[in-house]
Amino acid sequence: MTDPLIPAVLAFRPNGSPFSPLYDDIYHSAVGALEQAHHVFLRGNELPERWQRRRTFTVLETGFGIGINFLATWAAWRADPARCERLHFVSAEKHPFSAADLRRVLAITISDPLITELADALATAWPMLVPGTHRLEFEGGRVVLTLIFADAVESLPALRLRADAFYLDGFAPAKNPELWSPAIFKSLARVAGDDATFATYSSAGDVKRALTQCGFEYRKVDGFGWKRAMLVGRFAPRWRVRRHEPPAPFAHDARHAVVIGAGLAGCAVIERLAARGWRVTSLERHASVAQDASGNPAGVFHPMISRDDSVASRVTRAGFLYALNRWAALERAGHRLTRGDRGLLQIAADDDEASAISDAIATFRYPSDYVTPVSAADAAQLAGMPLARGGWFFPRGGWIEPASLCAAQLAAAGGLLERRFGVDVARLERCGDQWTVFDTAGTALARAPVVIVAGAHEAARIAGLRYAPTRSIRGQLSLLPEGSVAPLALPVIGEGYAVPLANGVTLTGATYELDDTDTTLRADGHRENIERVAQMLPAFASALDAAPLTALAGRVAFRCVTSDRMPMIGQLADEGAASRDAARLRGAWPLDLPRVDGLYGAFAYGSRGLVWAALGAELIASQIEGEPWPLERDLAEDIDPARFLLRALRQGTLS
Ligand SMILES: Cc1cc2nc3c(=O)[nH]c(=O)nc-3n(C[C@H](O)[C@H](O)[C@H](O)COP(=O)(O)OP(=O)(O)OC[C@H]3O[C@@H](n4cnc5c(N)ncnc54)[C@H](O)[C@@H]3O)c2cc1C
CATH class of the missing domain: 3.30.9.10 (D-Amino Acid Oxidase, subunit A, domain 2)
Structure with missing residues (x-):
């Protein structure tokens, strides 16, 4: 049976959107949408019961559409007094609506005033239409929506998370055949937590076969509305179906971390951990925050455009958009950031560069709220004075005083933060499940299960890394x-x-x-x-x-x-263990490497500390807590502090 597509929804398809496909490719059902979401996906995954009294619960959905399933899940979470502390909802969408269209479609589709309020918040927070991973936070960060604007077939393998429930939506066999591919189910098996459940209103034979092959058990249950039957089930592999386990939740009772360095990198980590209820001890050599590289009166921030949408462009785009959201959240919470809000102009070095970047903007169909090419005359108009050439304008780019950002981040941490400034960290020592941090006189400064080294030039030395050349x-x-x-x-x-x-x-x-x-x-x-x-x-x-x-x-x-000009962000590798096992690890991938329990790095931010620090901090906090990562795994690997060790292993040059 074909799913009915609501004409009103289709009427809003954005013709000019970079993601706009032929109408035939779209699968957005809105008939009795909320009831259907509730019956098929929430009840089908035994929710809300399964998230109750848990710290985090992660839903992975295969097609966001207009977000009905997300809104129904959020509303159910809100209404549940025993809800999990933090609900993660991760969803891919190849053809996202524009914010204005999404708002209009949701207004037509939803009449329940409680859900209308949530739909408004979703439309207000809706990201710019640029590819990649977008992380949005609601309910003061307790409901986290990670949206991947990309094809699910390509984006699911790049996810790093532990899913507790799968909403297999966007499945209209005739319209979305690639979503039926065994590759999709393999990707789901790769991220399924123990006993993860799934629900889908497809009950086709191909789906059943792929589910079974990938370690899922299914059963047929009553469907909803025009669908007589649907499938539900759980991940229960009878044999090993994956090489690496998904991330594990943080195992200690004491959520306490030491952050070394209080520049842009360290302050962002402090804010992200405190937002998750962590107690943080900040160790800093100077008497106050942002005294070294982060002490400049202002820095500029903007995305990076390249013709091949390079790794640096993708990481910078994700970081830029995430930072804008975080800064706005800090301001909404009453913290003052000193920053300009009139956009930023980038001027081409020469005609070749101007045409290369204009080509890239056209090829990727970047929306004008992200970037617009400007002539020399338009640029002069924006700048208020003559310019030698044209270039491109970033309406959301600008400048900010880094110290005001650092101060706001520490203020946001409030009583969870202990400041120990004026101390010089020399080394770390692991004893049992705790790290002890010592100063240059050998005095123990702090002890905690987690340490994040954010001391820029000193970070590698403090962490005892040999393969982290800065x-x-x-x-x-x-x-x-x-x-x-x-x-x-x-x-x-x-x-x-x-x-x-x-x-x-x-x-x-x-x-x-x-x-x-x-x-x-x-x-x-x-x-x-x-x-x-x-x-x-x-x-x-x-x-x-x-x-x-x-x-x-x-x-x-x-x-x-670093030599590749990318930052060092994430859990540190155990170089000693890697070197003892060098022969076996010669063809290793980042997930194969032995890692040091509780030790993370956030350094080598080069000339882009402003766009990298917030996303880097969120990545580290997500890694520590075993939450979904806020950016694609391949990008996280390009900024992994272990990448130089990995290269040495591959080249056989580890000493
Ligand atoms: C001239 C210049 C212009 C720049 N312009 C821009 C720009 O326009 N936009 C942009 O995004 N970026 C810019 N940057 C880059 C940006 O300033 C950095 O990327 C960013 O400040 C790095 O932050 P950080 O926290 O890693 O390092 P830092 O700000 O250097 O902070 C590291 C902290 O660790 C502390 N520390 C180190 N060792 C120890 C120890 N042993 N014990 C205790 N504490 C320790 C230090 O005291 C310091 O406070 C510029 C940099 C420079 C130099």
């Missing part, structure tokens, strides 16, 4: 006093950058000097900064003559980078 890159910023250059309306970046700060000062930067340890301001650095900005903004050339460069204010700080 280097230092000096950067000098120049502060042009009010009146020395015409005021810019928004940050302009390209070869260099110019940022109009709130106090009328314009920040320009930054030099990039490998292994240069000089902490003093240099006149040639100021000249370099101004000259590079003047190539984009010719009016800035006057700043070279306005005052002696030796009198200019500025700041010197040091970026911590």
